[in-house]
Amino acid sequence: MTNDSLEQLLVVQGHDTRATQLRTRRQALPERTEAAKVAAADQALAARGEALDAERHRLERDQARLDDEVATLRDKAAHADKMMYSGTITNPRELQGFQDEVASLGRRVGELEEQEIEIMVEREPFDEEATALHAERAILAERAEALAMRITVAEAEIDAELETVVGDRATAAADVPADLLEEYEALRSVHGGVGISRLEHGTCGGCHMKLSAVELARIKALPPDARIHCEDCDRLLVR
Numbered sequence: 001m002t003n004d005s006l007e008q009l010l011v012v013q014g015h016d017t018r019a020t021q022l023r024t025r026r027q028a029l030p031e032r033t034e035a036a037k038v039a040a041a042d043q044a045l046a047a048r049g050e051a052l053d054a055e056r057h058r059l060e061r062d063q064a065r066l067d068d069e070v071a072t073l074r075d076k077a078a079h080a081d082k083m084m085y086s087g088t089i090t091n092p093r094e095l096q097g098f099q100d101e102v103a104s105l106g107r108r109v110g111e112l113e114e115q116e117i118e119i120m121v122e123r124e125p126f127d128e129e130a131t132a133l134h135a136e137r138a139i140l141a142e143r144a145e146a147l148a149m150r151i152t153v154a155e156a157e158i159d160a161e162l163e164t165v166v167g168d169r170a171t172a173a174a175d176v177p178a179d180l181l182e183e184y185e186a187l188r189s190v191h192g193g194v195g196i197s198r199l200e201h202g203t204c205g206g207c208h209m210k211l212s213a214v215e216l217a218r219i220k221a222l223p224p225d226a227r228i229h230c231e232d233c234d235r236l237l238v239r
């Protein structure tokens with residue numbers, strides 16, 4: 001093995017580092033954070049919408065009950081009215097009874113209609129809020145859609161670049177001896193993705209520690225294909 005293998009491994013490292021950066025960027029797209037915020041805001045509005053609907057349905061039911069009651073009372077009043085003017089009842093006291101009933105029913109209808117108006121007044125702010133909420137959710141839905149589209153585009157861009165990097169990495173790795181690649185992978189897994197770096201001006205490019213003069217002298221005496229490691233971080237070093 002010559003120093004070429006180590007140089008080649010450094011190229012592999014470059015592709016691996018780039019791939020990691022791309023994967024990190026893909027995971028941490030700002031649009032993703034924004035989309036999560038939009039989704040949370042929409043969820044809160046949806047919950048409020050459900051509470052509003054419950055109130056509105058309750059008032060609708062009350063209104064329907066009053067409507068039914070009013071209709072029944074009106075039927076009764078119409079019947080009494082008809083009896084009064086039918087000509088079949090001649091007894092004045094009986095006639096007076098019907099007259100009283102019509103008047104009493106009318107008053108009750110008036111009271112119920114009053115209650116219906118109160119319900120309508122009570123309902124109004126709920127309806128207004130529901131309309132505003134609906135509009136707000138429509139805006140959020142639009143934003144969510146736009147963000148989803150931007151995420152898709154960004155992901156596609158990153159994936160295309162990642163594919164190239166992974167391909168280049170495979171090509172570069174093909175020239176590296178299997179055992180060296182294995183050692184590199186093992187180092188990479190315990191050293192934050194960096195298994196090999198260049199030794200420049202006596203300093204390890206991985207941990208940025210300066211190697212001792214003794215160690216540097218020892219390294220210098222080794223053959224060019226020797227696998228040397230940083231004495232501090234243990235990463236492979238390329239001279």
Ligand SMILES: [Zn+2]
Nearest residue numbers: 204207230233
């Ligand atoms: Zn080091």
